[in-house]
Amino acid sequence: VENVRLLDRLSSRKAALGTLYLTATHVIFVENGSEARKETWVLHSQISSIEKQATTATGCPLLIRCKNFQVIQLVIPQERDCHDVYISLIRLARPVKYEELYCFSFNPKLDKEEREQGWKLVDLSEEYNRMGVPNNYWQISDVNRDYGVCDSYPTEVYVPKSVTAHIIVGSSKFRSRRRFPALSYYCKDNNASICRSSQPLSGFSARCLEDEQMLQAIRKANPGSDFLYVVDTRPKLNAMANRAAGKGYENEDNYSNIKFQFIGIENIHVMRNSLQKMLEVCELKSPSMSDFLWGLENSGWLKHIKAIMDAGIFIAKAVAEEGVSVLVHCSDGWDRTAQVCSVASLLLDPYYRTMKGFMVLIEKDWVSFGHKFNHRYGNLDGDPKEISPVIDQFIECVWQLMEQFPCAFEFNERFLIHIQHHIYSCQFGNFLCNSQKERRELKIQERTYSLWAHLWKNRADYLNPLYRPDHSQTQGTLRPRMAPCNFLYKFWSGMYNRFEKGLHPRQSVTDYLMAVKEETQQLEEELEVLRERLANLQKSQLNDNKVKSKRQDRSKELGLSTSNNSLANTPQEYSNDLKSFPSRSPSQGDEEDSALILTQDNLKSSDPDLSANSDQESGVEDLSCRSPSGGGCLPSEDSGKDSDEAVFLAV
């Protein structure tokens, strides 16, 4: 479709004219005119909603909201075209078969062996070995070998050594979806562990001997402690309501030596609505500070983030400080339980704060234990009530921790943002389906590529320059301050306003420090070379021309690439008054302005595969558009010359 206008969310007066293409996998918008073709690529799987708005004089507006929080506003001249696009996108954005997803056609030009290597990068049995199991207290059980006991669990499950297959099966029958208690994290230092399960089918009075034996075995697998925490991550009211449906929570009287604890994290529906509300706030056009803060509070989003963090902190504290094992569950044990277990693991074990460890953590607590990626993130067309930003919240918890502990994580914010992007993109097979069983049936590993290998290959882009493995902040358990530090939880504009580059700090400390570190490394190498040469020279007093030329090459490489550091920008619309200022000289024509705007818009558009390269490119483009001699990008389209006096007075 030609002559489509891409509107700028921040400023209604900046718009780009171009052509819209629909392909099997992407929506592509190519801008007219500008020398370097400015393109915006959006994966169909990223589209969360499409809205056709009332036709106006200029055309038919189409609003596309993406799961990675990009919002694209198009105006298509012909109503008919708009309708066609709308209908096609609705279909394309909601595939019905896994085979339609991008990962089955995505080919990063790797051979079979490389692909297999990629999938081997994260190996969970290696991870359990790293934790120290199997050992005297914990064994690997093959009871779920053919997914016979629980179809949403992995085949390899770790349980206390004293537990027999009979107990596992018995316990599983007493748990929702047969998700029996299994090991999530084991702390070598004090034998305390975190186990996870779903809610017991206790109703008002039901008991299950095997389940009671199971919990006792978990407690005894930690000889240092005489009780076990059972953490129900639901609000008490929700858990009680479940009793009426024959489900519920553990009765302290029936289990020996447990301490039962509710931690009120709301369910997926509340979270979905909360995110929705927050995104509405992010989308407001020029909101006042009050609109924004009020909207943020009203969404309740940060309150929910804090609830998840508090639960994680409680568990980490129990394990690290009290040396007590914890069993965590919610209803089905695949959403809140996954959030809380992974936050606790992250706090407890520095390994999970490394890049590789973080991949392992997601693979362990989310992928292998049957977090329903397909349902939660709407990869295939399904029940909209199943969709909820569960892992998004976990990723945000990690970011909040990174803000509090800037040296503790090996990776940076970009790493988190790219993982979030790919959970929705379906470009890699990792997060397909709802369980390990489904993934094996689909032969995901043979037919698609692994995200982890892709991220690992580009790991230089995801490093946190402040991280040092030997730094005191890196070691041991992270102890974030709990209440009353509500102010520690902040709005994450890097994520939710990710595509409004104009809102973010214009210079990145991370990139700057990475550049410095890179230069440092070059300097170290050069120093070595120089020392060697000096030694040689002193020894032989011979002039070695070769080395000399090498040295000169090197010195050219030196010098910081400051291009990334001195990004400037163009002013925002600070006042509506300026638009009608009549003194604009005609020489500052629209052409000049719009050229500048085009560059601007591209910065805000998405890079389709999020490769670090394109990130850097946009950095360079940033530079090109900020030349101080540029004509300015003040609004010029409005022809309010006649009414300027009125406008001034109105403000």
Add this chain to the structure above:
Amino acid sequence: MEFAELIKTPRADNVALHRPFYPAVEGTLCLTGHHLIFSSRRQDNAEELWLLHSNIDSIEKRFVGSLGTIIIKCKDLRIIQLDIPGMEECLNIASSIEALSTLDSVTLMYPFFYRPMFEIVEDGWRSFLPDQEFELLSSVTDEWRLSCINKEFSVCPSYPPVVIVPKSIDDEALRKVAMFRHGSRFPVLSYYHKKNGMVMMRSSQPLTGTNGRRCKEDEKLINATLRPGKRGYIIDTRSLNVAQQARAKGGGFEQEAHYPQWRRIHKCIERFNILQESLIKLVEACNDQSHNMDRWLSKLEASNWLTHIKEILTAACLAAQCIDREGASVLVHGTEGTDSTLQVTSLAQIILDPRCRTIRGFESLVVREWLQAGHPFQQRCAQSAYSNSKQKWEAPVFLLFLDCVWQILRQFPCSFEFNEQFLIMLFEHAYASQFGTFLGNNENERSKLKLPQKTMSLWSWVNRSEELSKFQNPLFEANSLVIWPSVAPQSLQLWEGVFLRWNRPSKFLDEAQEEMISIIRYNKELQAKVNALRRQLAEMETDERMQENL
């Protein structure tokens, strides 16, 4: 008056001190004329706390039996608690502190008694003289002159003795303009934009009154700053409504009819008690110990602090935009031209002028646009967030300015030579200091108090390399461009370094800062080593070649 008269109990033993982040310690409390001194009795690791009485914003006393408790709330927002055994002692100490922290005579303040323990390399009182500033200006333009019309503070009591005005306007005309402007603050040069020769001026409101008085000289003065055929902007920091109401009291704004080459824009920036209340509410929210997330956000919202930040920054950006992008000159004023006007003119300079983003340049900006421009520091900073006085004069105008600078610094972390600590230090000294810099309300008062002779300048202390190193931003790389900050709510944050400083442990953030510094220091060391080796090699090679040639 002798301070001793006010100190009934100069010393108390077995006092327990509670302060943020430290366990309570027991020790001895001493009161002197200017300080509250606490020292723990432990021999091994004696801890001392020196607190200026002038830093105390308010005190509360409580009694449980004969154990008295004094809670001291400081202007730097810290709260400390002293448990003093003995009711009488406690009462005496409380009343002494109260009296000593509210001395009404400036000359009794600590700066008049302070004797520096450091070597004075440079007299800060002479570091930023208007002549130097004018010299810089005259190297790029000859359209301006230095006028000594206010030498004896006779024309405008709140202006410095010398000001920069258009060359074509003589002192006689200036006198007439002064009559036409509130508090005689006639338009003077605030900033000259070298890139395009546009200027920013500041003044107070014109005294048009209800019958629309005009003043030809005033019109001539501000028109003198326009290029032929060009227009300028007047940024009025009041809402149109407020500006119109001002006419009833003899004030007003420039009428279009009399200033046809100027476009007026109204940008509402709040003043006085609205700001003071905002600060009080904000600090209350930050000190709230409740566990409720919602309450925190709504209290933050209700304080309106960030709204004020957004308004001020927006107005400053607009001024900068007019100058840099529209190529127009700008006149900024509100009512008196001593508060919101200065916020706008000084922030616009930070956006436009790379020099203002250096330490020296920023100090010079504070001197020019705040101290010499007559911001009444003594009135505005008399009380801080814990005050309950209903005085009309107090307002965190300067703190808001510093907060705005911090917001820009956060968005451009590599473009400033100074760091957050530098801004926090200025905040502290504006409210309580051993230096005379921020005493008095204008140059007139400072000269009457003989501050340069009798007190030490803050700049004498800051501009020594030992101190400077604490305030340097390791990430700084000179950026000669105009920097346009974002004023969207998502881009503005609470300044934790000030408002949560005493509520939030900063250990991990400090460690990050140290790590940053060490990364950069190591890089510089390597660079030096490599350069030295290169030189050495080059020398050896030339020697060798010379030998060969021989």
